[in-house]
Amino acid sequence: xxxxxxxxxxxxxxxxxxxxxxxxxxxxxxxxxxxxxxxxxxxxxxxxxxxxxxxxxxxxxxxxxxxxxxxxxxxxxxxxxxxxxxxxxxxxxxxxxxxxxxxxxxxxxxxxxxxxxxxxxxxxxxxxxxxxxxxxxxxxxxxxxxxxxxxxxx
Amino acid sequence: xxxxxxxxxxxxxxxxxxxxxxxxxxxxxxxxxxxxxxxxxxxxxxxxxxxxxxxxxxxxxxxxxxxxxxxxxxxxxxxxxxxxxxxxxxxxxxxxxxxxxxxxxxxxxxxxxxxxxxxxxxxxxxxxxxxxxxxxxxxxxxxxxxxxxxxxxxxxxxxxxxxxxxxxxxxxxxxxxxxxxxxxxxxxxxxxxxxxxxxxxxxxxxxxxxxxxxxxxxxxxxxxxxxxxxxxxxxxxxxxxxxxxxxxxxxxxxxxxxxxxxxxxxxxxxxxxxxxxxxxxxxxx
Numbered sequence: 076x077x078x079x080x081x082x083x084x085x086x087x088x089x090x091x092x093x094x095x096x097x098x099x100x101x102x103x104x105x106x107x108x109x110x111x112x113x114x115x116x117x118x119x120x121x122x123x124x125x126x127x128x129x130x131x132x133x134x135x136x137x138x139x140x141x142x143x144x145x146x147x148x149x150x151x152x153x154x155x156x157x158x159x160x161x162x163x164x165x166x167x168x169x170x171x172x173x174x175x176x177x178x179x180x181x182x183x184x185x186x187x188x189x190x191x192x193x194x195x196x197x198x199x200x201x202x203x204x205x206x207x208x209x210x211x212x213x214x215x216x217x218x219x220x221x222x223x224x225x226x227x228x229x
Numbered sequence: 230x231x232x233x234x235x236x237x238x239x240x241x242x243x244x245x246x247x248x249x250x251x252x253x254x255x256x257x258x259x260x261x262x263x264x265x266x267x268x269x270x271x272x273x274x275x276x277x278x279x280x281x282x283x284x285x286x287x288x289x290x291x292x293x294x295x296x297x298x299x300x301x302x303x304x305x306x307x308x309x310x311x312x313x314x315x316x317x318x319x320x321x322x323x324x325x326x327x328x329x330x331x332x333x334x335x336x337x338x339x340x341x342x343x344x345x346x347x348x349x350x351x352x353x354x355x356x357x358x359x360x361x362x363x364x365x366x367x368x369x370x371x372x373x374x375x376x377x378x379x380x381x382x383x384x385x386x387x388x389x390x391x392x393x394x395x396x397x398x399x400x401x402x403x404x405x406x407x408x409x410x411x412x413x414x415x416x417x418x419x420x421x422x423x424x425x426x427x428x429x430x431x432x433x434x435x436x437x438x439x440x441x442x443x444x445x446x447x448x449x450x451x452x453x454x455x456x457x458x459x460x461x462x463x464x465x466x467x468x469x470x471x472x473x474x475x476x477x478x479x480x481x482x483x484x485x486x487x488x489x490x491x492x493x494x495x496x497x498x499x500x501x502x503x504x505x506x507x508x509x510x511x512x513x514x
Binding site: 133 | 236243246368480483484487
C-alpha cells in the first residue's frame with residue numbers, strides 16, 4: 076500500500092488541506108525494474124522541472140505505482156508549496172497538477188538539517204523548487220513517498 | 230528544433246513512454262479495423278454504449294478493490310455486447326433504445342457505486358476523470374497491461390484477417406449473406422465480442438467518453454477519399470496509427486491531455502481528407 080498526497084478539483088489547495096492519510100491514493104506496487112533515467116551534470120537523476128505537465132504527472136503517478144524503481148534517485152521538482160497537519164505532525168509537500176486540470180498530486184519532502192515552521196518555510200501555495208532523494212517510509216499500515224535530505228532551491 | 234529532439238529523446242528513454250507508444254499504436258490499429266464495419270453497419274454508437282458499460286464495470290472492480298480490473302471489465306463488456314446484439318433482434322426494446330438504456334444506466338450506476346462505496350482512494354473525482362477522459366492512464370501502464378494489450382491486439386488483427394471475407398459480406402448485405410448460407414448471426418456475434426475487447430483496451434488510451442472518436446474518425450476520413458472496402462480499411466488503419474502517434478507525442482511534448490489531443494489530431498486529419506475528397510470529386514465531375 077503506497078500513499079502520497081493526491082487531490083482533485085483543479086485546485087491544489089483542496090488536497091493540500093487534507094492529511095496524507097485522508098488524501099492518500101492507494102496503488103499496488105507492481106515491482107518494476109529500476110529505470111535508466113540519464114544523469115544530468117548537476118547530479119539530479121529525474122528533473123521534473125524540465126518536463127511537460129503530462130510527463131510530470133505521469134512520472135509522479137509511476138513513482139506511486141512502482142516506488143522501488145525510484146528509490147535512492149535524486150529528484151528535482153517544482154510546484155505550489157503545501158503544508159498539512161495530521162495527528163500532531165506537520166508534513167510539507169510540493170504539489171503538481173495533471174493536464175486535464177481535474178487532479179493534482181504531490182510528494183512530501185523533508186528538508187536537510189533543522190528547520191522550524193513557519194520561520195524557515197515559504198507561505199502555502201508559494202511556487203517552490205525542491206531537490207531531494209526519493210525515499211519511502213512506513214507510518215502505521217501505510218507506506219508514504221518522500222524526498223528526504225531535501226533542499227529548497229527556489 | 231534540436232532542443233525538441235533532445236527533449237523527445239529524454240522522454241523516450243522512459244519505459245512508460247515507450248509502453249504508451251506501443252499500446253497506443255496497437256489500440257489505434259485495432260479500433261480502426263473494426264471502425265469501418267461499424268460505420269457501414271450504422272453501429273457507430275455501439276462503441277459509445279459499450280465504453281459506458283466498461284466504465285460501470287471498472288467502478289465495480291474499484292469498489293471490490295481489484296488490483297487488476299481488466300478480466301472483470303472485459304467479461305462484463307463482452308456480455309453486454311452479446312446482450313445488445315440479441316436484444317436488437319428479438320426483444321421489445323430494440324437497437325438505439327437498448328444501447329442508450331445500457332449506456333446511461335451503466336454510467337450512472339458506476340458513478341453511484343464509486344460514490345457510495347469509494348474506490349480505495351479518496352481521489353474519486355480524479356479516478357472518474359481519468360477513466361472518462363484517459364488523462365494519463367496510458368502513461369502509467371503496468372507490464373501486465375502492456376502484455377494484455379499486445380495479446381488482445383494480436384487476437385483482433387488475426388480475427389480481422391482470417392474472417393475478412395465474412396466481415397465484408399455481413400457488413401454490406403447481411404440478408405444476402407444469410408441467403409447464401411453464411412452464418413451471419415455468428416459473425417455478427419463475433420464482431421460484437423471483438424468490438425467489446427477493443428473498447429476495453431481503448432479506454433486506457435482516450436478514456437471512455439472519447440472512444441467513439443477513435444473508432445469512427447479514421448474510417449470516416451478514409452471514406453472521404455477511398456471507395457472500396459479494402460482501400461478504406463487500409464487507409465483507416467494508417468490514419469488511425471498516424472493520429473495516435475502524433476497525438477501521443479504532441480501530448481507529452483506540449484503537456485496536453487492525451488485522449489483529447491489524439492481526438493483533435495483525428496479531427497484535423499478528417500478535415501484534410503474532407504477537403505481532398507471534395508477536390509478530387511470536383512475534378513472527376
